[in-house]
Amino acid sequence: MERVKRMDNKELLNKLGGLEDHEIEKVAEEFPPLSDEDKSRIIQKCLDKTTDTDGAEGETVSGTEIYSRPKWYKFAATAAAIAIAAIGICGTVYLTRNMSDPSASDKQNQSTSAQGAAVSSYTITEHVKENEKTNTAVVTSAPVTTTTATEKPYVAYTTETSSTSSETTSSTTETTTETDVTTIDPLNTETTAAATEPATETHTETVTVKLPVGYWKSEEDGRERYWLFYHDGSGGKFHFAETGTGLSFTVDAEEDHAVFHFGSADESTKARITWYNSESFAIDWEETNSHELFEADPDEKIED
Amino acid sequence: MTDTEWADILKSSPKEAYGKLVECFGGLVYTIAADKLAGCASKDDIEDCVSDIFVEIFRSSDKYSPDNGNIKTFISTIAKRRAIDAFRQLSRKYSTTEYIDDPDCAPLPNSPDDTENEAEENILRGTLWEAVRSLGKPDSTIIVYQYYYGMTVADIASRLKMTAAAVQKRSLRARDKIKSLIGKGEENG
Numbered sequence: 001m002e003r004v005k006r007m008d009n010k011e012l013l014n015k016l017g018g019l020e021d022h023e024i025e026k027v028a029e030e031f032p033p034l035s036d037e038d039k040s041r042i043i044q045k046c047l048d049k050t051t052d053t054d055g056a057e058g059e060t061v062s063g064t065e066i067y068s069r070p071k072w073y074k075f076a077a078t079a080a081a082i083a084i085a086a087i088g089i090c091g092t093v094y095l096t097r098n099m100s101d102p103s104a105s106d107k108q109n110q111s112t113s114a115q116g117a118a119v120s121s122y123t124i125t126e127h128v129k130e131n132e133k134t135n136t137a138v139v140t141s142a143p144v145t146t147t148t149a150t151e152k153p154y155v156a157y158t159t160e161t162s163s164t165s166s167e168t169t170s171s172t173t174e175t176t177t178e179t180d181v182t183t184i185d186p187l188n189t190e191t192t193a194a195a196t197e198p199a200t201e202t203h204t205e206t207v208t209v210k211l212p213v214g215y216w217k218s219e220e221d222g223r224e225r226y227w228l229f230y231h232d233g234s235g236g237k238f239h240f241a242e243t244g245t246g247l248s249f250t251v252d253a254e255e256d257h258a259v260f261h262f263g264s265a266d267e268s269t270k271a272r273i274t275w276y277n278s279e280s281f282a283i284d285w286e287e288t289n290s291h292e293l294f295e296a297d298p299d300e301k302i303e304d
Numbered sequence: 305m306t307d308t309e310w311a312d313i314l315k316s317s318p319k320e321a322y323g324k325l326v327e328c329f330g331g332l333v334y335t336i337a338a339d340k341l342a343g344c345a346s347k348d349d350i351e352d353c354v355s356d357i358f359v360e361i362f363r364s365s366d367k368y369s370p371d372n373g374n375i376k377t378f379i380s381t382i383a384k385r386r387a388i389d390a391f392r393q394l395s396r397k398y399s400t401t402e403y404i405d406d407p408d409c410a411p412l413p414n415s416p417d418d419t420e421n422e423a424e425e426n427i428l429r430g431t432l433w434e435a436v437r438s439l440g441k442p443d444s445t446i447i448v449y450q451y452y453y454g455m456t457v458a459d460i461a462s463r464l465k466m467t468a469a470a471v472q473k474r475s476l477r478a479r480d481k482i483k484s485l486i487g488k489g490e491e492n493g
Contacts (some may be wrong), residue, residue: 001404009449012482012483013430013451013452013479013482014343015425016342016429016433016448016451017338017339017341017342017343018339019429019433024335024339025335026334027335031445031449031452031453032331033331033334033335033449033453034326034330034331034334035463038330039330040324040355042330042358043319043323043326045354045355046322046326046353046358046362047319047322049355049356049361050322051358060381101420180428202356206358
């Protein structure tokens with residue numbers, strides 16, 4: 001018990017704790033710890049704690065709070081949706097245009113009513129420079145459509161008339177010179193056109209003449225004729241069904257009509273061609289003021 | 305009062321239940337709390353612990369059945385568990401951490417398998433209580449109230465209807481006497 005001697009009184013008396021259950025009960029009876037005042041205070045503390053806790057637990061809520069969304073939210077959402085859709089459509093169109101094959105696009109522009117594979121292409125450039133310092137008129141005719149004899153019955157000549165005026169002239173005179181240029185590559189067509197492009201004010205007018213190609217038969221006032229139009233669009237020949245006689249001819253496109261040269265280049269006959277469908281068309285001969293109906297000739301009765 | 309009656313009382317109003325519980329078991333619950341909190345709690349801390357115990361007993365009324373045991377066992381179990389929780393809370397609150405290198409550090413508590421020391425503590429506790437009881441009243445009451453129940457000299461004076469100075473003087477003499485009694489008993493043993 002050396003340890004007890006080293007303890008002070010307080011340390012020693014703190015050893016009173018740690019009793020067994022039965023000893024605790026005995027001490028509680030022997031030394032009653034609570035006076036009536038203490039008991040009342042403890043009861044009050046218990047009641048306070050019970051009330052506080054029950055109050056916290058007893059809080060109830062009821063009803064439904066209706067959430068009202070701001071009115072502008074609907075409009076903002078609609079506007080955002082429209083904007084997103086518009087951006088999507090514009091983006092799609094932009095990508096489609098930029099990613100498409102430019103050469104295919106050119107070909108598409110060159111074909112008018114014709115469909116199918118192109119077998120040849122022509123450029124007829126008519127370029128006149130009468131006085132560069134005063135007036136310039138440029139007429140470009142380009143048969144931009146090519147056809148096969150069986151599928152496409154015509155070749156289309158597109159004529160672009162560009163009028164250019166310089167500021168130093170007081171009067172404008174238009175002069176036209178025709179020059180035939182045949183090219184295979186449509187890109188060359190563009191190059192030629194670009195070379196003849198004037199630098200000042202330009203007015204462009206486009207006219208298309210569809211010259212027939214292949215075998216045709218026609219009838220005018222009871223006379224039947226068989227025709228062959230060359231596939232290069234340069235001309236052809238015909239003969240009468242009754243006599244078997246005929247002539248060869250060349251043909252040019254001039255603005256909105258065709259010019260036939262029967263027999264010799266000096267002889268010119270203007271004609272307006274009206275297409276009804278791919279198997280029939282009509283020619284109105286300006287010289288005789290007659291109307292001749294053409295139909296496809298599947299028998300090819302005229303020799304090539 | 306039978307256990308069945310107590311079961312009914314626990315289900316009655318809080319005021320009635322607390323009144324009867326504190327009247328019958330207040331001393332026991334207070335003593336259990338004081339025993340577990342000995343040396344580390346004031347009288348207010350013990351009273352708070354006691355009130356918490358009674359609140360828990362009241363709230364656990366549905367868990368009590370007379371078939372499972374008597375009411376005293378039920379109350380003692382809750383009281384001991386709750387007092388141990390309070391001891392842990394107060395230990396943290398008063399930051400009772402000490403470093404073992406510190407010369408003023410109290411001896412470490414016995415490990416569970418330290419049977420020899422535990423036996424020594426039990427013998428010392430028994431000897432101490434014998435010495436306290438041998439003082440006779442009111443000195444034994446003063447020592448128990450002061451060092452076991454954690455009361456102040458003023459509270460003890462009020463309870464015993466004595467002056468604080470008289471309580472202080474008696475306490476001082478009682479402590480010396482206890483120490484001499486224990487020392488004498490050791491010499492005789």
